[in-house]
Amino acid sequence: MKVNAQPSADSLLLTLDGELDASSAVLLDTELNKPELLNFRKVLVDCAKLSYISSAGLGVFISHLQRLQDNNVKLVFFNMQEKVFNVFEILGLDSLMTIVPTQDAALAV
Amino acid sequence: MRNPLLLIGFLLALLSGGLAAASLWGPHGGGPPPWLAWAALAADLGLLAVLAVLFFRKPAPAAVAAVPRRAEVQSLQRLVQIVQHGQTSAEIYHILLEAAVQTARADAAWLDLNPDHASIGGADATQYYRLAPAQADALRAGLRVLPLPPHEDEFITNDLNLHPGFAAFPTDFRSLMQLPLRGPRLDYGVLYLLKAEPHTFDSEDLSVLQTFTSQAVLSIENLTLNAIALHNQRTQEELKIASEVQDSLIPKKLPTDDWFEISTHSLAAKEVGGDFYDFLLLPGRRLAVIIGDVSGKGITAAFHMAQMKGIFHALMQGNPLAKNERDRFPLPSRFMAQANAALAHCLERSSFITSSLYIIDYQQGGFMFARAGHCHTLYYHALREEVFYFQSTGLGLGIIRNEGYEKHINNQFYDYGPGDVMVIYTDGIVEARGAGQEEYGEARLKQRLEECYFQGAEVIKQCILNDLNSFTAGQPIHDDQTLLVIKFKAVQPGLAA
Numbered sequence: 001m002k003v004n005a006q007p008s009a010d011s012l013l014l015t016l017d018g019e020l021d022a023s024s025a026v027l028l029d030t031e032l033n034k035p036e037l038l039n040f041r042k043v044l045v046d047c048a049k050l051s052y053i054s055s056a057g058l059g060v061f062i063s064h065l066q067r068l069q070d071n072n073v074k075l076v077f078f079n080m081q082e083k084v085f086n087v088f089e090i091l092g093l094d095s096l097m098t099i100v101p102t103q104d105a106a107l108a109v
Numbered sequence: 110m111r112n113p114l115l116l117i118g119f120l121l122a123l124l125s126g127g128l129a130a131a132s133l134w135g136p137h138g139g140g141p142p143p144w145l146a147w148a149a150l151a152a153d154l155g156l157l158a159v160l161a162v163l164f165f166r167k168p169a170p171a172a173v174a175a176v177p178r179r180a181e182v183q184s185l186q187r188l189v190q191i192v193q194h195g196q197t198s199a200e201i202y203h204i205l206l207e208a209a210v211q212t213a214r215a216d217a218a219w220l221d222l223n224p225d226h227a228s229i230g231g232a233d234a235t236q237y238y239r240l241a242p243a244q245a246d247a248l249r250a251g252l253r254v255l256p257l258p259p260h261e262d263e264f265i266t267n268d269l270n271l272h273p274g275f276a277a278f279p280t281d282f283r284s285l286m287q288l289p290l291r292g293p294r295l296d297y298g299v300l301y302l303l304k305a306e307p308h309t310f311d312s313e314d315l316s317v318l319q320t321f322t323s324q325a326v327l328s329i330e331n332l333t334l335n336a337i338a339l340h341n342q343r344t345q346e347e348l349k350i351a352s353e354v355q356d357s358l359i360p361k362k363l364p365t366d367d368w369f370e371i372s373t374h375s376l377a378a379k380e381v382g383g384d385f386y387d388f389l390l391l392p393g394r395r396l397a398v399i400i401g402d403v404s405g406k407g408i409t410a411a412f413h414m415a416q417m418k419g420i421f422h423a424l425m426q427g428n429p430l431a432k433n434e435r436d437r438f439p440l441p442s443r444f445m446a447q448a449n450a451a452l453a454h455c456l457e458r459s460s461f462i463t464s465s466l467y468i469i470d471y472q473q474g475g476f477m478f479a480r481a482g483h484c485h486t487l488y489y490h491a492l493r494e495e496v497f498y499f500q501s502t503g504l505g506l507g508i509i510r511n512e513g514y515e516k517h518i519n520n521q522f523y524d525y526g527p528g529d530v531m532v533i534y535t536d537g538i539v540e541a542r543g544a545g546q547e548e549y550g551e552a553r554l555k556q557r558l559e560e561c562y563f564q565g566a567e568v569i570k571q572c573i574l575n576d577l578n579s580f581t582a583g584q585p586i587h588d589d590q591t592l593l594v595i596k597f598k599a600v601q602p603g604l605a606a
Contacts, residue, residue: 022405029459055404059459062508091463091482092504092517 003027011042011107017049020057028057032064038071044106048079053087065096074098078106184212184317191324198226198329202236205300205325209288210238212321213314215302217282219245222298240303248282248301251275263288263315268307283307288318292326352380355411358418364390367602368471372566374574374592376537382589383410384535385418389425391438394471397425400483400593401464402535409460410589416455417462420448441466441479445506446515449481453510461507465533469595475524481506484536487554489562491528491599496559498551499523530562530569531595537588538573541581549580566596 001024002017014031018024037043061075068075077099080088088094100106187208191201202220210218217240224234237245254274255266265286266272270279282303290297300322304310355377363371375384383403391397399421403410424444427437439447444466452462463483469476478486482505485498504517525531532554541549554573561572570592577590 055461056459059404059461062461063459065508066510090484091461091508092502093508095502095504095517096508 001027003031005031007040010040011044012037012040013044013046015046015049019052019054020050020060021052021054022056025054025056025060029060029063032060037068038073040073042074042076042106042109043068044103045075045077046079046103047077047081047084050081050084053084058087058091058093061093061097074109076100076106076109078103184208187212188321188324191321191328198332199233201325201328201332202298205321206236206238209300209302209318209321213286213302213310213318214304215286216305217244217303218301220298220300221249223296226295226297244281245301247278248280248285248303251278251280252285252287263319265310265312265315267310270307281305284309286310286315286318288315288322290322290326290329292330297326297329348380351408351411352377355381355415358385358415360387364388364396366390366394366396366471368394368598369396369469370566370596370598372570372594374570374590376586376590378537378586378589379407381408381411382406383414384537384589384591385414386533386591386593387418387421389422391425391427391468393434396467396469396471397438398467398469398533398593398595399464400533400535400591401462402483402537402589402591403462404460406589409457413452413456413460413462416452417448417464420451421466424448438468440520441468441477442515442518442520445479445481445503445518449506449510449514452507456507461505463505463536467531467533469525474526474601475522477520477522479503479518479520481518482508484534484539485551487532487534487551487558488523489528489530489532489558490526491530491562492526496555496562498555525597527597527601528563528599529597530558530566531593532558532569532573533593533595535589535591537586537590538577538592540588541577541586541590542584543580544582544584549577553580566594569596570594 001019001021002015003024004015004017006013006015014028016028020028031037032043065075075097077088077097078101080099085094085099088097088099098109100109187204191204191208202222206218206220209215215238218238219240220236222234222236235242235245248269251269251272251274255272263286266284268283269275269285270283282305284304284307286302288300288302290300300318302310302318359375360373363373371388373386375386377384383406384401385403386398386400388399389397401414401417403413403417424439424447429437431437445464448464456462461482463481465478465480465483465486467476467478467486478499478501480486480499480501480503482503485500487496487498489496499521501519501521502517503519504514508514509517534554539549539551539554543549553576557573557576558569561569564572573592573594
């Protein structure tokens, strides 16, 4: 699992590559824990290469959800593979998080 | 002082010689051939001769020689003591210090222990023998000036006062022997022996005491290993107890009535797991069924699983103040909202629980359920001869921890008919992996039910499990698995029953 963070003017682009499980969740948590994250208006998560997400992986996003919302930072997922989207959907997270098909749609949010 | 190792060799040679002789003259059963025993005896006599020469090389006056030899035997006994009687590392260090002082007939000594290790067994960081801590401090300061590497090596100095470190402050102790306690991973400390007279320690003393220090280190290492083994064993036993306790939380006696049958399966990936299910028969011939899955595995998940079971039983006890029988029990969505509020205080921020609650009503011929982020329910509709997954929305528990949760959960109603089948499970079933790491999946589960819906609940469960087990053959199970099959009997008894 690789996590790449690329800041731009008002958003931070996180690119996830590989399987997000209990061991790699720590990497992502470190990234989302950074205080400067709250300076952005949006955090865009590119899931094109995210092949699997475990409950520990979901737990990382869930644990940061409230903090991001409280600071008016939008969490937007895009390019999500169907298998991964199903996991978000079954848990009901699609009603809480913004999941859009493409990067253009994500930038437009 | 004589080398006691020589004495051991002597004794060993005598003993083995005796054994060789015994095998030669004793009855010949299945023992070694006599020529071997002869050869052994000959070699042994040779060894005896060599040892005897070494031992009596410098004949000393009889009166003087008797004392050191008794001392040697005593030092051997002390060595054995280190091995046998040290129950704690503090005791071992104490025995080592005493044994070394007596064997080397030192006037004073101290033992500096590695502070990283000294705490094990409650040993003090420094142990003294007829020496004040201030004296040891002065000696340590003087030794630091020595050109020799101070801690890594054994060494003997014949006269400390000839060394630059002691030029300004001459010491009462002229001879010093330094012996490090070296372990394979850790240096345990350094032993210093002192004598008032110069030129009193020799290399023989050093080699004897080295056997003492290495024996002490070995004993300490054994103690540490024993402690670790004991700790592991305790943890294993505690886990076994946890596993038994958790097993007792899983219902063994399934509810029975003449309008349904139930079959269950549960398997934890570790000793304890985070899956759970439970049943309660409610008044009015209603059946409450709950299933859940705590995120994560092992002990943490098991605690929350137990908690969820408690929440289920507490909320399903019924509210005695309710105006009528129907209102006594919370609707599934209300139940989930209350459970969510209860869990909000104790679930760690990154954990969540998925759950579904079904209340099946025989009098109404239907059921109501709420799905809180849990796997979709698989259903066989007998009248339409169709197998499908219920599509409903609902958020997992512990994700939103405020009043807002209730907006994300709702009830779904469904009328069941005779012969219908409900398959309720956790993701450990559909996400079980095969040899190529592919998942078992919802589609394959659906196919199985399409093949065996007409069977009884037990046979349907077995049919699914057999297929799952052949799919995952040889793969370790990495998530807890739970499977419940509820079959509404083909002939539903009359309501008056």
